[in-house]
Amino acid sequence: MTQLVKGEIVAVGTELLLGQIVNSNAQWISQELANRGVGVFYHTVVGDNLSRLEAQFKESAERSDLIIITGGLGPTDDDLTREAAANVMGKDIIQDDEALASIEAYYARNNQQMTPNNKRQARIIEGGDLLHNRVGMAPGFVVQQGQKLWVFLPGVPREMKAILEDDGFKYIEKYFNINQTIQSRMLRFIGIGESQLEHDLKDLIEGQSNPTIAPLASAGEVGLRLTARSDSEEKAVSLIEEAEQEIKKRIGKYCYGTDQDTIQSKVMQLLREKELTISAAESITGGRFTDTLVSFEGASSICKGGIVSYSNESKKSLLDIPELILGEYGAISEACAMSMAVNVSEKLNSDIGISFTGVAGPDPSEGQEVGTVYIGIYVDENQPIVKCFHFNGDRDMIRHRSVKKGYELLYNLLKS
Amino acid sequence: MTQLVKGEIVAVGTELLLGQIVNSNAQWISQELANRGVGVFYHTVVGDNLSRLEAQFKESAERSDLIIITGGLGPTDDDLTREAAANVMGKDIIQDDEALASIEAYYARNNQQMTPNNKRQARIIEGGDLLHNRVGMAPGFVVQQGQKLWVFLPGVPREMKAILEDDGFKYIEKYFNINQTIQSRMLRFIGIGESQLEHDLKDLIEGQSNPTIAPLASAGEVGLRLTARSDSEEKAVSLIEEAEQEIKKRIGKYCYGTDQDTIQSKVMQLLREKELTISAAESITGGRFTDTLVSFEGASSICKGGIVSYSNESKKSLLDIPELILGEYGAISEACAMSMAVNVSEKLNSDIGISFTGVAGPDPSEGQEVGTVYIGIYVDENQPIVKCFHFNGDRDMIRHRSVKKGYELLYNLLKS
Numbered sequence: 001m002t003q004l005v006k007g008e009i010v011a012v013g014t015e016l017l018l019g020q021i022v023n024s025n026a027q028w029i030s031q032e033l034a035n036r037g038v039g040v041f042y043h044t045v046v047g048d049n050l051s052r053l054e055a056q057f058k059e060s061a062e063r064s065d066l067i068i069i070t071g072g073l074g075p076t077d078d079d080l081t082r083e084a085a086a087n088v089m090g091k092d093i094i095q096d097d098e099a100l101a102s103i104e105a106y107y108a109r110n111n112q113q114m115t116p117n118n119k120r121q122a123r124i125i126e127g128g129d130l131l132h133n134r135v136g137m138a139p140g141f142v143v144q145q146g147q148k149l150w151v152f153l154p155g156v157p158r159e160m161k162a163i164l165e166d167d168g169f170k171y172i173e174k175y176f177n178i179n180q181t182i183q184s185r186m187l188r189f190i191g192i193g194e195s196q197l198e199h200d201l202k203d204l205i206e207g208q209s210n211p212t213i214a215p216l217a218s219a220g221e222v223g224l225r226l227t228a229r230s231d232s233e234e235k236a237v238s239l240i241e242e243a244e245q246e247i248k249k250r251i252g253k254y255c256y257g258t259d260q261d262t263i264q265s266k267v268m269q270l271l272r273e274k275e276l277t278i279s280a281a282e283s284i285t286g287g288r289f290t291d292t293l294v295s296f297e298g299a300s301s302i303c304k305g306g307i308v309s310y311s312n313e314s315k316k317s318l319l320d321i322p323e324l325i326l327g328e329y330g331a332i333s334e335a336c337a338m339s340m341a342v343n344v345s346e347k348l349n350s351d352i353g354i355s356f357t358g359v360a361g362p363d364p365s366e367g368q369e370v371g372t373v374y375i376g377i378y379v380d381e382n383q384p385i386v387k388c389f390h391f392n393g394d395r396d397m398i399r400h401r402s403v404k405k406g407y408e409l410l411y412n413l414l415k416s
Numbered sequence: 417m418t419q420l421v422k423g424e425i426v427a428v429g430t431e432l433l434l435g436q437i438v439n440s441n442a443q444w445i446s447q448e449l450a451n452r453g454v455g456v457f458y459h460t461v462v463g464d465n466l467s468r469l470e471a472q473f474k475e476s477a478e479r480s481d482l483i484i485i486t487g488g489l490g491p492t493d494d495d496l497t498r499e500a501a502a503n504v505m506g507k508d509i510i511q512d513d514e515a516l517a518s519i520e521a522y523y524a525r526n527n528q529q530m531t532p533n534n535k536r537q538a539r540i541i542e543g544g545d546l547l548h549n550r551v552g553m554a555p556g557f558v559v560q561q562g563q564k565l566w567v568f569l570p571g572v573p574r575e576m577k578a579i580l581e582d583d584g585f586k587y588i589e590k591y592f593n594i595n596q597t598i599q600s601r602m603l604r605f606i607g608i609g610e611s612q613l614e615h616d617l618k619d620l621i622e623g624q625s626n627p628t629i630a631p632l633a634s635a636g637e638v639g640l641r642l643t644a645r646s647d648s649e650e651k652a653v654s655l656i657e658e659a660e661q662e663i664k665k666r667i668g669k670y671c672y673g674t675d676q677d678t679i680q681s682k683v684m685q686l687l688r689e690k691e692l693t694i695s696a697a698e699s700i701t702g703g704r705f706t707d708t709l710v711s712f713e714g715a716s717s718i719c720k721g722g723i724v725s726y727s728n729e730s731k732k733s734l735l736d737i738p739e740l741i742l743g744e745y746g747a748i749s750e751a752c753a754m755s756m757a758v759n760v761s762e763k764l765n766s767d768i769g770i771s772f773t774g775v776a777g778p779d780p781s782e783g784q785e786v787g788t789v790y791i792g793i794y795v796d797e798n799q800p801i802v803k804c805f806h807f808n809g810d811r812d813m814i815r816h817r818s819v820k821k822g823y824e825l826l827y828n829l830l831k832s
Contacts, residue, residue, distance in 0.1 A: 019446030030435030045459035195491045195533040286710025287703025294702025305730035314721035
């Protein structure tokens with residue numbers, strides 16, 4: 001392929017504009033095209049309206065080489081994708097015998113009655129090539145116009161996917177003579193903010209074009225997506241690895257993994273490698289930390305269990321937190337977090353004990369402001385560690401951040 | 417409102433075009449605007465590229481009255497939404513002191529280091545009005561241009577939603593003097609399958625056009641969305657209530673609530689009304705049930721806490737489950753579930769004890785197949801109830817269904 005293919009995806013359907021469904025088709029197609037080195041520059045959703053469809057298709061034809069259209073090919077009169085596209089191309093719509101035969105065969109297979117309407121779905125734009133539909137009734141089709149390729153697909157996700165996977169992508173690759181690949185890797189960082197990361201990598205992010213380097217923030221951590229283009233997978237990967245080395249020289253200490261890794265999975269992996277067991281004493285997090293441990297297969301060899309000591313009463317009865325600590329320092333204190341971590345590891349006979357106590361809100365508690373959270377960690381016979389944090393956000397976000405931070409502390413501890 | 421407001425939604429972000437995330441923002445905003453009688457005619461996704469953004473905004477300004485833009489307002493240099501829109505409007509970008517103050521306050525609250533980059537997020541288009549951001553760092557803003565209204569929002573869904581719900585929608589309704597209304601109500605059912613519900617309401621679902629009646633299935637329950645149009649809220653509401661009455665005549669016994677109700681919130685409400693406390697002994701669910709209790713404000717007066725007895729060892733040490741039961745019947749048994757429910761309520765001194773034990777998979781356990789789950793409930797001095805279920809799905813789905821079913825059992829028990 002001499003140059004980057006410019007692609008776009010147009011979804012047709014009023015149900016998308018009413019918010020009844022989400023445009024997951026565009027996401028899936030975009031991922032697949034990126035892996036084939038096709039750049040997707042626009043997603044558009046238009047309703048079932050002839051003039052708006054025509055206006056959109058005109059513009060798409062002006063700016064893109066590859067136009068993938070999903071939806072609006074159904075049997076009813078408000079399915080206008082064919083008509084609008086044919087008008088824009090100045091082509092006719094014809095009845096395709098092969099398409100009709102496959103539709104009739106579909107109804108025969110399913111012992112269903114075919115309505116006259118369904119014949120409409122055998123209509124394609126003249127000069128088009130059929131794309132077989134393995135899982136549904138109506139086939140898709142492609143139309144070549146000048147240097148451009150139009151691809152028409154049903155809106156039903158599983159039919160759209162099957163058609164592209166069976167025939168569609170091969171047709172696209174052949175038509176555009178695609179022999180280039182895009183490789184992508186997500187580097188995952190925790191303990192550094194998005195702007196700090198951007199600040200430390202400013203020159204790379206601005207200077208780099210292959211691979212491109214794009215920061216992506218999510219609650220409590222930051223991702224950095226490296227995307228490299230080349231004519232071979234090996235070259236693309238080595239481009240990514242060069243950039244990765246330079247990035248890690250600067251902020252490697254915050255990098256915990258790549259791609260599908262999560263801070264939770266990395267902690268589970270380290271616990272498994274070191275053959276350590278863990279238990280949790282949770283107040284503010286209410287069992288959420290233990291839940292994330294148990295969500296992993298084979299958690300039983302690592303997670304002994306936990307105690308949700310949400311009431312002071314249960315802190316005493318289940319965790320033997322001394323009345324002195326609760327009275328003198330309060331339940332939201334370094335002393336209480338320390339005692340919770342130590343006692344839960346003893347109660348559950350685990351190598352590690354972790355504790356969470358704090359104020360999730362909406363109201364302050366024990367004179368401490370909303371978002372104040374103490375996290376304690378006790379490992380074997382070592383001196384327990386307790387850290388205090390102030391998280392922002394609503395009740396759920398504060399509890400979410402608390403759990404995430406617990407994993408960050410565990411990761412840094414286990415890694416060293 | 418004299419005529420229909422023409423709206424469109426533009427999402428800015430290369431991560432959308434790479435298929436890394438789906439444009440759920442457009443779906444949610446579209447639903448909310450539909451409920452306010454605003455027509456959404458286009459969804460567009462554009463990358464972080466100045467000239468493409470300018471071209472898109474030019475076109476949006478030509479065809480729409482209301483232009484809602486999500487994303488591209490972040491601290492980094494590839495966030496270009498402000499610049500592109502300002503160029504299209506022929507306006508300047510200014511530093512807003514109020515915005516800067518709120519950003520600085522955010523960093524102060526979180527004890528985080530503010531980098532020069534973050535100041536960029538205090539920049540808005542001249543003449544714009546701030547939209548307060550309750551849950552995040554940077555505010556959104558609106559700009560009036562002639563008869564058009566531009567709304568600029570962060571791409572992070574929870575921030576985008578909070579800003580629109582707090583300030584944004586009010587601003588839009590006032591600006592366009594919206595009085596034509598679409599009212600919508602979700603009826604929520606549990607204990608009845610989607611196909612059974614559709615069968616029982618077939619004639620209504622097919623016959624009704626105002627309100628429309630749309631079933632919506634989600635894990636473990638079914639929703640039914642009634643949507644009515646009218647020129648007054650009262651008329652629309654009464655249309656909905658007529659339909660609701662007919663529906664409840666048929667399947668009312670499965671209906672637990674409406675709209676924002678969840679089976680969890682209904683159970684919390686019943687516990688609060690009856691002044692009952694609860695505690696949980698969780699094995700398969702690993703703390704997830706207790707976590708959902710604690711997610712509610714004021715949970716401390718209802719939830720005493722819980723014990724995650726994930727290992728047999730902890731079932732003995734923390735819950736005093738007799739060796740006899742574990743040896744004779746096993747941990748995944750009616751006897752164990754019963755003992756867990758009774759003992760946790762005694763250990764935590766709560767009126768109600770609930771227990772979950774089962775096989776989440778991927779492998780069978782104690783000769784029981786994946787998806788087998790026992791749920792026990794003990795209320796005061798009554799005979800404990802234990803039910804056995806067989807859930808389909810992966811590990812996470814089985815654990816999710818278990819928690820949901822626990823709430824369903826509690827709801828039916830507390831209701832009667």
